[in-house]
Amino acid sequence: MSDERLVLTEVSEYIATITLNRPKALNALSPELMDELIAAVNACDSDDSVRVLILTGGPRAFAAGADIKAMIESSPMKLHVSQIIAKWNRIRDCRKPIIAAVSGYALGGGCELAMMCDIILASDTAKFGQPEINIGVIPGAGGTQRLTRAIGPYRAMELILTGDLISAQEAAAYGLVSHVYPAESLPSEARRLAAKIASRPPLAVQMAKDAVRYAAETTLREGLEIEKRNFYMLFDTQDQKEGMRAFVEKRTPTFTGE
Ligand code: DAK
Numbered sequence: 001m002s003d004e005r006l007v008l009t010e011v012s013e014y015i016a017t018i019t020l021n022r023p024k025a026l027n028a029l030s031p032e033l034m035d036e037l038i039a040a041v042n043a044c045d046s047d048d049s050v051r052v053l054i055l056t057g058g059p060r061a062f063a064a065g066a067d068i069k070a071m072i073e074s075s076p077m078k079l080h081v082s083q084i085i086a087k088w089n090r091i092r093d094c095r096k097p098i099i100a101a102v103s104g105y106a107l108g109g110g111c112e113l114a115m116m117c118d119i120i121l122a123s124d125t126a127k128f129g130q131p132e133i134n135i136g137v138i139p140g141a142g143g144t145q146r147l148t149r150a151i152g153p154y155r156a157m158e159l160i161l162t163g164d165l166i167s168a169q170e171a172a173a174y175g176l177v178s179h180v181y182p183a184e185s186l187p188s189e190a191r192r193l194a195a196k197i198a199s200r201p202p203l204a205v206q207m208a209k210d211a212v213r214y215a216a217e218t219t220l221r222e223g224l225e226i227e228k229r230n231f232y233m234l235f236d237t238q239d240q241k242e243g244m245r246a247f248v249e250k251r252t253p254t255f256t257g258e
């Protein structure tokens with residue numbers, strides 16, 4: 001692991017911890033950082049020794065947004081050619097669950113990146129917001145849609161129109177953040193949660209993630225179809241047989257991910 005990398009990855013005991021590592025720019029999400037992040041997520045998604053990902057930043061910032069300096073001179077065609085949206089969507093499309101562990105600023109694209117994850121844990125230093133309005137634009141990586149679904153249209157509208165930031169506690173009260181911890185315990189708490197999920201049958205975890213994601217992205221009818229499909233598919237796995245047999249035999253199941 002070299003300190004010059006913009007994204008650091010460590011894998012142990014089925015958990016990959018991906019750390020954004022551009023502290024001097026408060027982890028501003030430059031195109032280069034995003035490329036490294038996507039490569040790291042892709043690698044974890046296809047690595048059988050990874051079942052759960054933790055995405056985190058540093059003590060001052062999870063990420064203070066997309067890199068404003070790299071965006072100033074952009075144009076609609078440059079944005080189109082860069083395939084920026086397709087790249088960001090790769091995070092959303094990871095089959096394995098991603099826990100965002102947020103300390104410090106999660107602003108603009110940083111807040112959107114956290115919302116592309118599946119569970120958000122925060123330290124008491126975290127601040128969330130979509131301040132794009134202050135620099136003449138609006139959220140462009142899902143903020144207007146995901147924040148609205150996460151915290152409701154009226155709160156989301158206020159945050160997006162004012163650019164105001166909210167504390168970790170407010171974010172938890174709004175339902176964006178699942179738990180708030182003292183900054184020093186956030187890494188261990190994120191790992192504890194990741195380890196619990198990693199102990200569950202991995203294919204069922206992935207199918208559950210997929211189905212829950214649809215709840216926010218489609219109609220009830222379509223979502224119920226996806227749930228049915230995923231439920232049926234799991235009866236093709238060894239872990240379903242093992243889980244149900246272990247219950248009947250009153251023993252602890254051993255899940256293999258098959
Ligand atoms: N971009 C570039 N550099 C940034 C940055 C950012 N977003 N945020 C901070 N930095 C840099 C600062 O320029 C400074 O660098 P130097 O001047 O030292 O070289 C360094 O980080 C430390 O920042 P400050 O000196 O400003 O530190 P403070 O503690 O005083 O203030 C702050 C912290 C977080 C309140 C402040 O830095 C700030 O307001 N940052 C900007 C926050 C922001 O507006 N974020 C939203 C950016 S727009 C899309 C994908 C993504 C996006 C859009 C579309 N598609 C897929 C289509 C996302 C857009 C955005 O995120």
